Amino acid sequence: MIQKPFHDPVLKKEIKDVLLDGKVTIFVDGTLGLGGHAEAYLAEHPSLKIYMATDLDAQHLTLAKERLSEWAEKLELHEANFSALVDLIPKAKSRQSGLVSFLLDLGLCSNQLDDANKGFAFAVDGPLKMSYSETSDLSAEEIVNDYSAEELSRVLNDYGEEPMHRKIAKKIIEARPNQSLKTTWELRHVIESAVPIHQQRKTLTRVFQALRMEVNQELHHLELVLKALPEILEAGDRIGIISYHSLEDRMVKQHFKRLSKPKTEATDLSLHTEVEPAQFKLVTRRAIEPSGEEIERNPRSRSAKLRVIQKI
Numbered sequence: 600m601i602q603k604p605f606h607d608p609v610l611k612k613e614i615k616d617v618l619l620d621g622k623v624t625i626f627v628d629g630t631l632g633l634g635g636h637a638e639a640y641l642a643e644h645p646s647l648k649i650y651m652a653t654d655l656d657a658q659h660l661t662l663a664k665e666r667l668s669e670w671a672e673k674l675e676l677h678e679a680n681f682s683a684l685v686d687l688i689p690k691a692k693s694r695q696s697g698l699v700s701f702l703l704d705l706g707l708c709s710n711q712l713d714d715a716n717k718g719f720a721f722a723v724d725g726p727l728k729m730s731y732s733e734t735s736d737l738s739a740e741e742i743v744n745d746y747s748a749e750e751l752s753r754v755l756n757d758y759g760e761e762p763m764h765r766k767i768a769k770k771i772i773e774a775r776p777n778q779s780l781k782t783t784w785e786l787r788h789v790i791e792s793a794v795p796i797h798q799q800r801k802t803l804t805r806v807f808q809a810l811r812m813e814v815n816q817e818l819h820h821l822e823l824v825l826k827a828l829p830e831i832l833e834a835g836d837r838i839g840i841i842s843y844h845s846l847e848d849r850m851v852k853q854h855f856k857r858l859s860k861p862k863t864e865a866t867d868l869s870l871h872t873e874v875e876p877a878q879f880k881l882v883t884r885r886a887i888e889p890s891g892e893e894i895e896r897n898p899r900s901r902s903a904k905l906r907v908i909q910k911i
């Protein structure tokens with residue numbers, strides 16, 4: 600069994616409190632990672648009959664499978680994007696009665712960030728890959744070497760909310776004839792040459808985040824899941840999403856808000872006649888965040904925000 604040095608999974612107890620009770624028989628974990636949440640919930644909830652999980656990182660699936668071998672007969676692991684769950688959840692529901700709880704713990708695990716070979720971090724030198732999956736069609740290297748200035752600028756602005764997106768895109772284009780950008784540090788040096796020293800760290804963080812989100816089409820896959828929720832979940836089923844940055848959290852918050860409001864239409868008599876009742880209710884009115892104690896133990900949890908809704 601895999602033990603420390605892995606951190607406890609983020610918001611482990613808070614998720615248990617809002618997503619698990621004796622009626623939940625199918626737990627759907629879209630971002631299995633190293634199986635930290637899975638281990639805790641399988642150990643504490645013998646009433647779970649199916650633990651269905653996806654991850655794009657084949658290495659994570661192998662490690663988690665080993666860690667969770669005690670519950671092998673309950674596991675259904677898929678090397679797939681979590682958006683594939685839109686088809687997999689109804690199939691699981693047709694085989695097993697009871698409620699579904701669905702968890703997405705977005706983004707990447709610390710060990711992926713620390714792995715130079717994956718190219719996610721500007722702190723370590725490595726190939727400019729930034730994909731969760733080894734079989735991805737797109738890499739950060741292709742983006743920085745092949746995208747036009749307009750496309751690069753759009754990625755940095757949309758996914759990094761980078762104020763100097765145009766200037767950085769221009770610098771990257773200018774660097775191309777002299778050097779093809781193949782490593783995280785080659786890209787880092789180009790970005791550092793475009794911004795004042797005191798802004799470099801924040802800019803690098805935003806640019807690397809933006810490229811990762813483009814490589815993995817992160818908001819697109821999240822949106823696919825959010826849009827499918829009314830079809831794939833049934834009364835009593837819940838979904839909890841942990842986001843780590845404002846773009847994702849905003850998307851989750853707005854979507855959950857829309858789903859938990861009745862549909863109204865303007866008529867001759869009133870501006871707000873209810874034409875369809877709300878399909879979901881908010882389980883968390885405000886996002887749940889890690890305690891000070893958790894942040895101290897695991898500083899990378901500090902930006903986590905958990906939002907949960909339930910189908911009515």
Ligand SMILES: C[S@@+](CC[C@H](N)C(=O)[O-])C[C@H]1O[C@@H](n2cnc3c(N)ncnc32)[C@H](O)[C@@H]1O
Binds near residue numbers: 635653681706817
């Ligand atoms: C924050 S970690 C999850 C940690 C996990 N909850 C645990 O307890 O170990 C996120 C995981 O989701 C995976 N991932 C990210 N985006 C994904 C996607 N669109 N589809 C499937 N897996 C994804 C990453 O490869 C990573 O393993």
